[in-house]
Amino acid sequence: MPPYDPSAYPPFAVTVDLVVLTVRRHALCTLIVKRGEPPFQGRWALPGGFVREGEDLGAAAARELIEETGLRAHDPGDPPPVPGNGAHLEQLATYGAPDRDPRMRVVSVAHLALAPDLPAPRAGGDANSARWATVGELLGEDGPVGGEGATGGGTEGEGGPGGGAEPLAFDHAQILADGVERARSKIEYSSLATAFCPPEFTVGELRRVYEAVWGVALDPRNFHRKVTGTPGFLVPAGGTTTRQGGRPAQLFRAGGATLLNPPMLRPEV
Amino acid sequence: MPPYDPSAYPPFAVTVDLVVLTVRRHALCTLIVKRGEPPFQGRWALPGGFVREGEDLGAAAARELIEETGLRAHDPGDPPPVPGNGAHLEQLATYGAPDRDPRMRVVSVAHLALAPDLPAPRAGGDANSARWATVGELLGEDGPVGGEGATGGGTEGEGGPGGGAEPLAFDHAQILADGVERARSKIEYSSLATAFCPPEFTVGELRRVYEAVWGVALDPRNFHRKVTGTPGFLVPAGGTTTRQGGRPAQLFRAGGATLLNPPMLRPEV
């Protein structure tokens, strides 16, 4: 290696971008914000921002998450003290193609956040510049889960009605795709799907999370056997609820186990 | 978000660090280089260097890999045209703690490379400033595989004889640990273990790779049944070899499958 040369330290800007996933109305959704300035002004993008001096990467991601959603992140290591409105946050990957930002050389450390369903997004006070979009809408994955699927309801807000919407700014479509794939694969072998649920939830609610993230229908009986039979996955919370209609369901809380062995199997094809 | 402020773009240096793993003498080994200048002068570290202007992150990692080992990286996407001396290379994670480099703010995008056994390391022409070290030696994992284990042989070179050696520079011990864990988990559900093997290899050689990476002993009969029974994992290469002694073994080549379903199960406990 030649001796160090000052010209060997080209300056970079470092940002964090967030793939914030949640499950809303049986569909996997992600938070997007409307860009207020060039480049890509007026286009939708993943939330994010510059890493500050003296700020750790994970801290920058957690700060952005709070700014955009109010969610407090908890580290993957320690179990969430109050799983209430905390989100799982982990590093996803880093994107640094030389031309990914026309202004300057920017390296973005993307993070993945999994959050329970939230009332409404807030974008630093600006209301309609942030929204939840279904992943299928952004990535062109057309394939509803079962009957009505993701395009149901009626208050779909803006965006294209049927087909794919305008693509995300920068390389954010790729980042989103990577984040979704990470989430889809990680709920297979970890208990991370509970991060999409409120502090107390039923087996059916957890199953609907899996169905929304994977985009498949699961057998309620086999799912129930699997999750209740995996030690440490779920612990009974005591009560029951009937908020889904039908027979009251037992309430559970996320157990201490983080790795599922054997894993949940995503149905093939 | 407040309007953009030039002070919000603190300058960073961006580097790539490499966790190059291989299997040598039944032990999982990684490439380390001796630092020639401060900080951590004289200490061992992972190979790496600064990302150049206009250079992609993956390209920088591939360039460093060639500089340090002569190995050409092939992307995970396309199958290696000639699996000869090509290495698997993928992004691992990014490390950017504010104080990880005392000189300046440095964000390092670590990459993981898996390579077949190589004759000898070369460090940009400097011979004895690079070496293969066993992962157990660097991370303090003491637990030989079966009989003699990793500390066998005699030409162990420099470094501490028995116990743990001097810790790696910077946060490279953490990076190495993360890379090893990635490799250990990824050979479970992918055919990546073949990246440790020469272009043609036997089932026994592949089994010894698994044993070295996981640090366990596997049943040869069940392993043989598993890998030969998984479609697309191995394709017969035609010949046989006896380079391991004993009955001649059939030669195989890595098949097209990249994901193993069901996965190879790492024995617990």
Add this chain to the structure above:
DNA sequence: CGTGTTTATCGTCAGGGAGACGACTATGAT
């Protein structure tokens, strides 16, 4: 040249987990 050693490869058998699906329970809606 036989014997032991080493490695490869084929078979067998029992146990566990998962998919498919039947049956029953408990609530609200009509």
Add this chain to the structure above:
DNA sequence: ATCATAGTCGTCTCCCTGACGATAAACACG
């Protein structure tokens, strides 16, 4: 009362895995 909806328990079969016996084909010795 009846139906629709959801939850929960059981059963059955198939496949995979782990444990392990047995055979095959090379080499190293005497």
